[in-house]
Each structure stands twice: as structure tokens, then as C-alpha cells.
Amino acid sequence: MRVCVIGGGASGMMCATMIARKGHFVELFEKNEKLGKKIYITGKGRCNVSNATTGDEFLKNVVNGKKFVMGAITRFDYNDTTQFFKEVGIPLKIERGNRIFPESDKSSDIIKGLEKAMNWAGVRIHLNCIVQKIIVSENIVKGILVNGKEIFYDAVVVATGGLSYPATGSTGDGYKFAKELGHSIIEPVPALCAIKIKNEEFANFDNLTLKNVKLFAKNTEKTIFESEIGELDVGNGLLSGPLALSCSSYINRQDFTNLKLYIDFKPALSYETLANRIDREIIEIKSGTISDFLETLLPKSLIKIFAKKLDINITDKANQLNKEKRKNLNFLLKNSEIIPKELENFNCAIITSGGMNLKEVNPKFMKSKLYSNLYFIGEVLDIDALTGGFNLQLAFATAVTCASDFKDYRN
Template sequence: MSKVLIIGGGAAGMMAGVHAARAGHEVHILEKNEKSGKKLYITGKGRCNVTNNCAPEELFPAVMSNPKFLYSAFYTYGPQDVMTFFEDAGVPLKTERGNRVFPQSDHSSDIIKALERELKKAGAVIHLHTAVKDLVCRDGKASGVKLIDGREMDGDSVIVATGGYSYQATGSTGDGYRFAKETGHKVTEIAPSLVPLKTKEDYIPRLQGLSLKNTGLTIKSGKKVLYQDFGEMMFTHFGVTGPMILSASAHIGRKMEKGELKASLDLKPALSPEQLDARVLREFEAGQNKQFKNVISVLFPASLTPVMLELGGIPAEKKIHDISREERLHFEEIIKAFPFTITGMGEFKEAIITRGGVSVKEIEPGTMESRRIKNLYFIGEVLDLDGVTGGFNLQIAWSTAYLAAQAIQ
């Protein structure tokens, strides 16, 4: 039995703690906050999207950075293992649209309580208000930590589970990157990911608060399509957000460094251009003597109609029977490709996760152990791994945590 020190009491740290303690090790989780699982508490809008209910091979396309590195992790401890873990720990789960898995209660606190219960049952100890200043390494091995208050804690193994640089109010202040650098590891450039997108057009802020559920999104660089998706989004005072937009940010993050990108929304994705034309013609025939603005209002939410009138190029007061075929078809093109320009990404304070981190080239993929320092492990978001929304980032945390816990001698 060895003594394991885990820096960080978030998703990865707690999961590693449970499995290491179950394997018979003496486990100490060092958490600088007043409680564990602070970031977990706010994930999935407070509902906690635990994982994605899919086969392990379906996880890889959802990982944006270094998916191949996670081969062992996902196949050793996949979504079904995670679901079994929480259901056995007394949290009934449910699967929603897009295979997203949530606690049936819709309370993230149930996930945190389950982890804390399992830690206690297995004999692990959580030390709150315990901030780590430095790693202690001797003869190429991790041998403990130095705390902010000057105390040293000895350990046979150290697991760094400090999270990334997003949601800093929860304690993710980049400590793990510093620990990695100070012990000779390469840390790739970090950037916010799963963030809202900033836009150029003045009509976007006028739609602030408008949510669209079934919408198609296309993002292009010149003529090249970078990203296409279908789902839910919302307009804000500075741009666009919502699940579909956050996932898009993970895909286009690196492309944004080259400048602005063109984007469009398909406001009626269930209709082909021909079907849309037939639908618009029906409305036109029913209101031939009405003004354009009064007829098209049935097609859109109230706040969107004035903007569509502006972009469509048909005068609002024009009578339906005076509208030409060309005008009508141009207006339908706007419905199928509502245009806007992406000028930038949200900041770390808005980011759900961090892109970049401890280089996976320095980590053993089957154990999460450092290739530079023995008995030192890095797990979860501190690594250069990031996925789209849908439970994939938490799955990365659970899978890498399990591997590290199993690898400790």
C-alpha cells in the first residue's frame, strides 16, 4: 500500500481518489477551496452532463486535441463504466437528446455527494483549504508536495488534477501548468474553448435573448466549410452562444487566429428551398392584398421579423401582389442562410474548458504517468485534451483518472 497525494478535488481528482483508495492505497486529496467539486457543481447549467451514452469508439470524433492519446483511457474506462459507477453509488441517470447523460434529479450536487460518499467509504481523506505551492521531486521521482503555509506532505505518488484555466472563480487558476513547467514538462499554449462567439453585425445585439431551437449552422473560411451543425443557439449583446455555438468554438478555435470567419444560420432546416418556396407562396396567396411585414411575421419569432425585413431587401409596406419572384427568392435565401461574421472568441471567464495544457507527448497514455518524473501523474483538463459539449470533457476526466489510479504501485 502506498501513500497517494492528489492535488485538486474536482471531477478527475475525486474519481482518481475513489479508485486509488478502493485499490488499498492511503489517499489524500488536497483541495484549496472550501468544498470539493466546485466546477462540477455548475457544469451542464447545474445539471451535470456526466458523460455521453455512446460506444467508446464514438468518443474520439468529439475530442478536438490529441484524440489518439485517449485510446487506452476510453477503452479501459468508457461511458458505460462511468454510468455503472454512479448508478451503483446511488445516482439514477437518464439519457437525453444527443446521448447526453444527466442525473435523473437534474442536480449536479448528487454527483458530487456520490463521489464524496464513495471517497469516505473507501477511506480517502479530503483536505479542504489546502493549497499546494510546489511539487517535491527527488532523484527523478515525485515524493510529496509543499503547501502554501510552508508545510511539506510526503507521498509515494502525486497526481495533478488541478483543472484548466477556465471558470477561475472555482479555483482553476492554472496551478497545474506551473507545476508541470517547474518539473521540466512542456505546456502547450492555452486558449479558452467551448465559448460564445463574438460577431460584427449591428443587428445581432438587437436579437439579444432570442433562442432558436432547431437551427442549422454553417461556418466558412472563404469557400471552405469549417463546421456544420444543427441544434440550439441564442443571440447575446455581443454575439451568439448556446450548445451548438459552444461546440463550434472548439472546432474553429485555431482557425480564428487567421481572422474573421463567415457564418450563416438556416432558420428553416426542415424545409428544402423548394418546400420553403411553397410555404412562402401559401402565405402570399392567403394575404395578397396585405403588406409584406404583416404576412411574413408568421414565419419568425417577433424579435427576428424586423431584422429579416432589413436584410431581405423588400420594403415592409410593399403589398404582396407587387413582390416579384426574384425578390421572393432572394428573401428565401436569407431564411436559409441568415448571415453574420465571427470576429472572435469569448474569454476564459466565459469558457467551459481550456484548450491546450500539459503536452501529452510527455505522458504515458496507458497510465497517465509523466515520462520525465516517476510516480507523478497528470489527469483531466490540465492535459492538452479538449472535447465538444455533450459530456465528453467529463468522460476525459473520469477515464484519465481511472488509469492513473490503477497504475499506482
């Protein structure tokens, strides 16, 4: 068969390789002057290429499309990704949180590995080629229009990514193709991004990394998100860092009017244990000031903010804090309120939530339910996961699942 893959990102390169390995004629079209521009910036240049978890553990990290990707992540998991890269001379390693990286710590090696695999399999790669349209006739996909020229194929795979970091080439072209063909798109919204906040106290506040805290999101008292204990950055009018990124993926379709976020600075302590700790610290600090006392509980730069909220004078003696103020402090440490303004935009969002409507794609082969020779893989689909290597693993798994629909001519 003659197969066309649109997009030279993680999913497109993997899919093109796997189909070509079965003896098909595969051409891949990439609009950029080089392959894998987005892969290059992943994992802060180190590429967190997968995560050493499977099944339910993996699915816990999938935000949208859990059921849809179940088959794909079983078919092709992190062991397969590791084997794939080993075969092309790129060994991988597992780090904290089961995160998998190339041993070299270079994302460019992941791109090289994928490119090598395509070359070995005989994929024809066309760079600087913007696919403009998918050509159909009588409900069958016939080919593509690329750089003003029509080329005909037996099957077309859309691997154009989402809308995030558009400078890497993902500008939502796949959504346009899908809509033109009568498919529907779930409105794309930014995910895994920083959260702009309204709190004035943090507007001109230098960035502070909070360790071992928890973040909650509530909309009119309904809990929308509750993080694990982890790291959060606050400052310059933003919440960022791992907990904020995860939170963004759960609040990105919420109405922000009544949405509130809360930081728990002492997640390991119950209210009661914290109350006892407050009393104990005050006794131990003897004639020390409230400022000295608060330093035992909080980063220095937050002391003035807390004092203002509690309406206390930090130069007063710590033992002057009455029962009510201690109770208010306890509550504030467990529930510091943050008012979100909006999410950062697609230019800064690691991933796009939304995209190709999963109801219109058969997850067995990532095949369109409207056209028997059209496929959608990777981030163009309405699937998204948390950080940790899950998104790239999803790109690979959906790619391999698509390739499994093609007959193997080698045997």
C-alpha cells in the same frame, strides 16, 4: 505506496478513490474550503455526469485528443460511471440525447457520492490546501510543497483542471507545475462559450432563441464548422445556446480576420424547395403584406432586419416581391452572415481547450514521459469535448486509467 492527488474535482476524487481501493495510502489536496466546486455548477445545477454512448459515437463528440482518450473511454465508460454512483447510493438516469443525470437532479449528490467513495476507500482529504510546487530530484518526483510545507510521496497525480470558471478553483496551477518540470503546454483557449459578434442589428437586440436552425463557420471559404440542426440564441451582441457553444470549440484557434459565421434558418429545405415554398406562400397570402408573408418564414423580431438587408418595404404587398428579391430572400434564409468579434473569456467558458501537451503523456496510464511517478488527468490535459456529459466522463475515464498503473495489494 504513498500517493498524492492534487485537486478535489471530478478527476481527482475519482482517481484518489480508485488508487486507495487498491490498498495504497492516498492523500488529496484541495485548495478550496470544499470539494467539487465546479461539479456543483455543472448541467445548470443538475450535473450532466456522463453520456450513454461508447466508442466512435463518444469520440465524435471529442474535439481535441480523440486518439489519446480512446483507451481510457474503453476502459471506463458510462456503464462504469453508472455502476460507480449506484454503489455509493446515487442512482443515475438517461435523458434526451443520451445525457446522464443523477435521478435527484442535484449536482450536489454527485459530489456527495464521490466524497463518500473516497471516505470508504480511506483517502485522506485536505481542504484549504494550495499546492505550490511539485518537488523533484534526479528526474524523480519526490513530493509537493503545500501551504509552505514539504510532504514526500512515491507518486503525484495532477488533477488541477484548466482555466475556465476560475472562481471554482481551476486557475491553471497544473500548467505552472508542468512547465516548471520541463513539460510543455498547448496554449489554453476558451471553449464551449458564447461568441461576441459585430453585427450591429443584433447589438441591442433582445435575446431570441432560434429553433431548428444550422450554424456554419467559414474561414476564407473553408468550412471550419457545420452544426447539426439545433438551437441557437442571438441577441445582446452575442451568439449563444447549444450551436454557438459547439461552434466556439472549433473556431477558438482560428484567425478571426476572415472568419464568418452563417445561420441557415431553413436547414431541412434545399434552395429549390425553399424557392417553391416562397412562391407558394406569396400566392396563399393573396393581398397580404410582405410583413405578413415573412411571418410565415421567420420569427417576428427578425422581419425588420431581413427587410433592411433585402432593401424591401414590409408594408408593400407580398406579391410585389420580384424574382430577384425572392432569390435574395432565399439566399439570406440559408446564409445569414454573422461576423464574429471574439469569444467570451475563461470566466464564462465551460471548458478549456489546450493544456498539458499530449505528446508528453503516455495515454496507457496518463503518465508523464519525463517522470515515471507523475500523472496528469482530467481537464489539465489538452483534451476537450462537446456538451452532453462527455467532459465529466473524460475526467473519470482518465482518472481510472491513471489508477490502473498502481498495483493492487488487496489480492
